[in-house]
Amino acid sequence: MRKFTVLILGFTMSVVTAMGQKKSLDKVAAVVGNSIILESDIERQYDNYLMQGNQPNQAVKCEVLQQLLTQKLLAQQAVIDSVIVKDDEVDNEVDRRMRAYVQRAGGQEKLEGFLGKSVIQYKDEMRPDIRELLTAQRMQQKITEKISVTPQDVKNYYNAIPKDSLPSINKEVEIAQIVFNPKLSKEEKQIYREKAENLRERVKKGEDFGTLATLYSQDPGSAPAGGDLGFADRSTFVKEFAAMAFKLKAGDISPVFETDYGFHFLQVIERRGEQVHVRHILIVPEVTQASLARAKSKADSIYNVIKTMKVDFSSAASFYSDDNETKYNGGMMLNAEDVQTRSTYIPTDKLDPQIALIVDTMKVGSIAPAALFTAQNAKKSYKLLYLKSKTDAHTANLTQDYPKLKDAASEGKISKTVSGWFEKRRKETFINIDPEYQTCDQLKSWVITTAQIN
Secondary structure (H helix, E strand, O other): OOHHHHHHHHHOOOOOOHHHOOOOOOOEEEEEOOEEEEHHHHHHHHHHHHHOOOOOOOOHHHHHHHHHHHHHHHHHHHHHOOOOOOHHHHHHHHHHHHHHHHHHHOOHHHHHHHHOOOHHHHHHHHHHHHHHHHHHHHHHHHHHOOOOOOHHHHHHHHHHOOHHHOOEEOOEEEEEEEEEOOOOOHHHHHHHHHHHHHHHHHHHOOOOHHHHHHHHOOOOOOHHHOOEEEEEOHHHOOHHHHHHHOOOOOOOEOOOEEEOOEEEEEEEEEEEOOEEEEEEEEEOOOOOHHHHHHHHHHHHHHHHHHHOOOOOHHHHHHHHOOOOOOHHHOOEOOOOOOOOOOOOOEEHHHOOHHHHHHHOOOOOOOEEEEEEEEOOOOOEEEEEEEEEEEEOOEEOOHHHHHHHHHHHHHHHHHHHHHHHHHHHHHHHOOEEEOHHHOOOHHHHHHHHHHHHHO
């Protein structure tokens, strides 16, 4: 694991203080160069840790302070190296986090009650922290951007691992799929379009858009925030939504339009260059038994075509699959935990249980008949599955596991580079840590640096 990388990219969050409790914490916990870290900074991070459902653990505060120390060092170096984060990037991250906070609190009103201030005020308070975090992340990326791993590096990494310490690789499979989503007819959709049209008319007649979105919108991410999606660029939205959002003026309300998610209408709140701030209401059509039957019939038909060798599975996936994530890859499913390498090898213990149950009875090279699947969001679809390969559990080796070993070698190289950078910067920077935190295991190297400088 990358010690510093995990801390900088994973742990930092600008947080809502615990249910709006007032705290008069102004003690200086640490000094890093020309920056200070207050006790209140640490307490806000710890409050967020507790709000996520974790058990009280004072040792976490040591991790928080270590993260803040590393963040300050990176941000200060970023100033020297002219690493810049744009205002739009900061605004996007603030908006993204605020939407999450609103959803967690159960609505904007409740959040403002917890905070004892408006969302707008809290956003203004968040901005400096978010800017520093993004700047630190950008600086860390610059430190590691030129790192590369050669085949010899991978071989050296593998040979350096004691033979009795080589990792065990779980049983893995390669699976392709063709997905058939149930599609409603125009007549079946009409009731949902009319519902969206009726809500739009209510807005046009003066009812509050945000209230109606909270009550009726079926977008779980934005409904608690009154349908507010914050500032975003075109790439954030599906093409139909982006086309509508970017052709309207501030204050305009769109007609009802359809995307893969359902029927929407939106209101533009503000335009800012290549970004737009909108809110919307989404009505999601419900699948009918008739549409499921049509999907099943189509899946059975394609299964028969493939079985009679009239078309191969990969081509059929490209032509017929409704899953955009796999159809252009011949239907091949990717390991969700190995996104960077786009590996098609998936550990069987990480498979969707519904898929694992079917694959367990399949032979390599076989295709399973159409089966009904229910996703976590309750959406149903029929799928054809093809088992391309199956690898038994084994000890890691260069022949079978080169991509994994290459990734591990890269991680090690990055970790060494980042650790070396921090070690050098700690020795060059004045750092003073309050005695309360000098006993933290994570901070012992920082404390030694302090003693050396003094």
